[in-house]
Amino acid sequence: MRCGIFSDVHSNLEALETVIHAFKNERIDRYFFVGDAVGYGPNPHECIEIIKGLQGVCIAGNHDWATVEKLDMRYFNPMAKEAIRWTRLKTSREDMAFLDKLELTFIGDELILVHGTRQEPSFFHYLMDEIQAKEMFGIMEKDLAFVGHSHIPGVFIKKKSSIRYLTCGDIQLEPGCRYIVNVGSVGQPRDGNPMASYCVYDTEAGIVSIKRINYDIESTQKKILQVGLPVFLAARLEAGR
Ligand SMILES: [Fe+2]
Structure with missing residues (x-):
């Protein structure tokens, strides 16, 4: 089976459409969405419709839960708050019902999904270092596991008692090892590379690949400005920060 795994779309329709097109070329059998359909970007409704249409497994991100008032807004910076308030005005009742139903974790036959960390999923911690990775590997x-949230793609690999971190490329899974794969962000990458990030997992070959693709950033930026969202949210897309 070929799995398409993606996260942190953040209402960026151009990036999402580009990644979905790439997934179609990859002959994906099953989709996994790791949270944050909305927030920051100008097309929340359209992005939710596309994600729903994939009929895959979807879990909640912090912006999804904040939009439906399941997470306290004090955890967000002023720009994120503004975008969440704007998003609430632009989503339909069905969109809100979809976001409201998203759960914090998915535990499948051979993989798990969580937006932040497995240890405290409702706190949406950023999994950024080996200390947190070690804690998560333990439980x-x-x-x-596939995670998102930091918008920085990379893989923590645990082999016996050692943990190493790889930033990108193809990972051949080995028996006896454990893996936490951050699939990066479709709609707002923050690793200095503005290209949309997504992941393909071939279960038969045992290969996990993190991939990047260019999309029409300029169109998204124009829309962000047109709808009156903060200018910084447009500027950061081309910086990938
Ligand atoms: Fe996010």
């Missing part, structure tokens, strides 16, 4: 129900 993971499966050997393979």
Whole structure:
């Protein structure tokens, strides 16, 4: 089976459409969405419709939960707050119902999904270092986990008692190892590379690949400005920060 795994779309329709097109070329059988459909960007409704249409497994991000008032807004910076308030005005009742139903974790037969960390999913911690990775490896129900949230793609690999971190490329899964894969962000990458990030997992080959693709950033930026969202949210897209 070929799995398409993606996260942090953040209402960026141009980036999402580009990634979905790439997934179609990859002959994806099953989709996994790791949270944050909305927030920051100008097309929340359209992005939710596309994500729903994939009929895959979807979990909640902090922006999704904040939009439906399941997460306190004090955890967000002023620009994120403004975008969440704007998003609430631009989403339909069905959109809100979709966001409201998203759960914090998914535990499948061979992989788990969580937006932040497995240890405290409702706190939406950023998994950024080996200390947190070690804690998560210790409680993971499966050997393979996919996360998002930091918008920085990369893979933590645990082999016996050592943990190493790789920023990109193809990972051949090995028996006896555990993996936490951050699939990066479709709609707002923050690793200095503005290209949309997504992940393909081939279960038969045992290969996890993090991929990047260019999309029409300028169109998204224009829309962000047109709808009156903060200018910084447009500017950061081309910087990938
Ligand atoms: Fe996010």
